Amino acid sequence: NTVFGFIVAYTYVALWDARPQLGGYDTSQALTYVWLGQALLMTCAMMGGGFEDELAERIRTGDIAVDLYRPADLQLWWLAGDLGRAAFHLLGRGVVPMCLGALAFDLALPGSLWTWPAFFVSVFLG
Template sequence: MYAAVAAGGFRRYATYRTATAAGVFTNTVFGLILVYTYLALWDVRPHLGGYDRAQAVTYVWLGQAFLAALALGGGGAEDELMERIRTGDIAIDLYRPADLQLWWLCADVGRAMFQLIGRGVVPFVFGALCFPVALPADPLTWLAFAGTVLLAMLVGFGIRFLVALSAFWLMDGTGVVQMAWLAGFFCSGMLLPLNVFPGTLGEVVRALPWSSLLQAPADVLLGHADVPATYAFQGAWALALLAAGRLLQRAATRRVVVQGG
């Protein structure tokens, strides 16, 4: 059943072909802007954050490939879940003979897989063809990188599920969502690699769960990370966030009050 839910999430987003094409164009354009910004920065500070120019360019296009897949700018399952909580349709979800968290996790993984393939691959390939990039030749590195991407999806969902559940108490979670977006952009490394952040600030942001979304997979792909340690870090955050989501879900659904009655 849960495999069918994930497949349904994939097919659902695959139907929006025009939106996908627009997203590919937008990601490519913003990727170009970021690449030239990074190149200007790396001209002044070569090997900034331990990256050379080719690695910095690779980092940019990887971020554009992950932007929609990990819903760093919104568009994940949390938007629909929060709306269902607000309208009371969540009661239908709770009546299903399925686990609420696992149901939405599978749906979000299906969405993320489509966004990664449909909206992320083209900008990444474009960047690799038009700019010097640093891509590994070892297939094992690519395999290890794929594992970090899957763990990043779990961590990303864990964060956004907690955000969505806040609607049980707030009814309108727009403010929480916007705060989560800002934290996600800053702390995931989407604006700048976290390796660039100095001193205590760098240590703090690299220890937060958002670093599992982009910085950790990027460092594995670029050969700057210990793979077992990265897996342990991402896996620990995924388990902690999903467990927190389970506890918050239990507290929220102990007594559900639907607006209007």
Template sequence: MWYTAVAAGSFRRYATYRIATAAGVFTNTVFGFVIAYTYLALWAERPHLGGYDRAQALTFVWTAQALLAASALLFGGGLDELQARIRSGDIAVDLYRPADLQLWWLAADLGRAGFQLIGRGVVPMAVGALFFPLALPADPTTWLLFLLSVALGVVVSFALRYLVSLASFWLLDGAGLALIAGLACMFFSGMVLPLRAFPGSLGDLAQLLPWAAILQVPTDVLIGARSGASLLRGLAFQAAWGVALLALGRLVQAAATRKVVVQGG
């Protein structure tokens, strides 16, 4: 119940930023239109690029906008606060809490993601469905599997961002590394272009990297590009990366907190 309370508190915290949420919805919707018309032009020249038809490609666009904040596709997502606490020395307070550091921040991130999925995800997707022909499933089971895949993607996203944040224990300023991590996520998650549309071995490699678990796999589940054994492999792929990265995070956390020197000595 301890971590459930942390997640619920994080959900309520982000729910208080109503103007920021409305601004985020507006921004995601505008960029959704810009990218959607770009995809329409691209798919007019290559009608089955990446194995997607036009409706599936447009659904990819609006799913990316719906998950932009929830899955922290541009990094941040609240863990920039962890970086700040490490730099200021306030992390010492966190380490004194009777709770695991990684699980505490994971619970907080899940609460944040839950609100962002509702607050900033539903409206852009609804607007996209209103103005464009999207390949949205009619089967409720597919939607449930999509939400499960989104949750696994959020865990993978958290694990990556947590590793980057822990680097602040050794770096004077982790902003540069965070920027690089955000660019890598934006490119290799499929946000710029679906990974299936990448050429040759680059596309094969990109679909094996952990960033593919954040956006590419959930979207493929939603549009029906994964079903049966392929669907199970996709979920297993996400779960495997989540477990591996969380385990690596625990090793890095142990090394970082073995001896902590904060301001004041």
């Protein structure tokens, strides 16, 4: 994620140097968008890797029947697994690239205090 983040970030820098205030955003806001996108890419399973792939395979092979016999709620079972996957990717593939991007570029922080809770609720809801 970090390598692709730098590739996209420098592309955005070149684009914003040629056309400042593109789309009503300045360069630091555009770079914040790039690094947040890289941080949340695997956290939200945008490119696969979520529970859907494994669940579809278990349905195809018939292993889902064993899952239905377990004394645990099937939906909570898969929810717990997917939340664990998302937390792992957020820490390993989200926080580290975001910190490196913040060290390399001037990222924009929200101006309002209420933006932070709204952001975290949005990320949690996916």
